[in-house]
Amino acid sequence: MKEEESLEKLKNAILKGDPHKAIDLVNKSIKMGIQAKEILNRAILKGAEEAGNLYEEGEYFLPDLLMTGDAITAATESLKNSLNEKSETESKGTILIGTVEGDIHDIGKSLVVSLLKGQGFDVVDLGSDVPPEEFLRKAKEINPNLIGLSGLMTMSISKMVETVNLLKNENIKSRIIIGGGIMSKESCEMIGADDFAKDGWEGVKKINNLI
């Protein structure tokens, strides 16, 4: 199998959301002597990008993105483990993320976490129902490039205001993005975040732009 063919097959495994096949093809590509950066950029991230495009075109849906996310995670982990060369796949930045206090929904957030990890970000997921003080504590500890606050319910907006105020009052300089179907330009301005996303894929794209 030629280099181009191997990478194409890996990209298709990512697109189809097949983690086992993706791991197998990562290993085969490494054995063929293809550089990790090439595997990551020309197959794994290319697959992620194409999946995102298909989602925007209405060909892919949340289940497809989630399966793609699983395949990306499996492939990148395999790549790191096989090479043990972290420098070749170094972090694109650190992201602190969580669903705000009083809200325990996490489907959108989980999608974002999965795709960001696959794209080479270090992601610290605080889970759901996270108090403002916990966001602050962790932000002080890891100094993230970006903090993502997720929330599905209308009632989450007031908790986002509280969280952002606390972070800013404590001089946290990280960019802040809020996510959830109820978010709008107006509520984003009110909350004091740098940007907002209405769904997981939009969140991933905007985070890439913010960092």
Added chain:
Amino acid sequence: MAKDWTASVNRIFRTISGSKRVDKVPFLAFAGEQMICRITGKTVKELYSSPKVYANAIITTFEFLNTDSINVPSAYAGPSEALAFAEANNKLDAIKWFDYQPPMCKQGVICKSEEDIEKLEIPDHSKNNLWKTSLLAAKMINEKIKFPQVISLSIWSVVQELRGIEAYKDIRRNPDLLLKLCEKIFESQMDVYENWLEIVGMPPNVFIAGYAFNRHMMSFQDSMRYEGQFIKRMMNKIKVPFMLHNCGTSPYINEVFKEIDFIAINGSHPLDIEFWIDFKKKNPKIVIIGANIDVSREMLTGTPSDVEKKVKENILNLAPGGRYICCPVCSLPWGVSIPNILAIPKAIEKYGHYPIKIN
């Protein structure tokens, strides 16, 4: 002056039936436990402590907000249903309680594994405290202010609570297992309905919380498979008109109305008024409950004057011909200002009397 609930009942139900004998546009709002706690100063556990306390707090809240509708927020097959499943399956650890908002289920904990789904016990709602309290509160509201209570059912919102993100992977990975879960939830929903019949009586309508009908979530074909087909089965069993609350930012409203015979739509999106004008033209007999007064925009960050403008726009475009109920989308958040909520009935008073004066 005491609230005239009889006038509100007439306004709402005549609008739903398409009658011309409606004095003005009705006002419907989704005020959940948060808003009831805020207005009455009680905690959620206090509200749930007795049907009488709960019913009175609900009446106080909806009267304060001057709505034409009233409902028991926990008598809705979302979080309450997840709680019932948690109790029936000895997984109460999955439930998180709050002081001023409804209890919620940690998504995906109750049906974490395939075995959890296979062994999932259907709740007996007659033995579940929250459901008993909710249904008795609904009965009391029926009796006290003579407002017939509408039952709310759902499939996919419960799937999300029980199975979490895995449900979306199951769509591709294990559809038969997912259908098995949907089937169990359907069975449970029918138990809710049987209990409703016994305690509250025959509902005038069924309100479906349709969470699957959203293109961000899944294809339309899948939404019909995992929610639509079950709604059709509910319709075969419950012979009253059904209304749809279509949650989500990119709903399949036109597609759903071609497949399922709902009599009313409460869509949380789109926010473009032109969509709703077009929808009304194409579906003149469908009641629009909405349409674009947004709780995360003008309701939250605007002024009463901003809200008035939105209500006026909605009324002038959607009320002529009837079958229009003014309603913000979606549930009123904790932080929304009370003057902004009260701006809705005030604007209805100004612009919403029939016949609607366009200029």
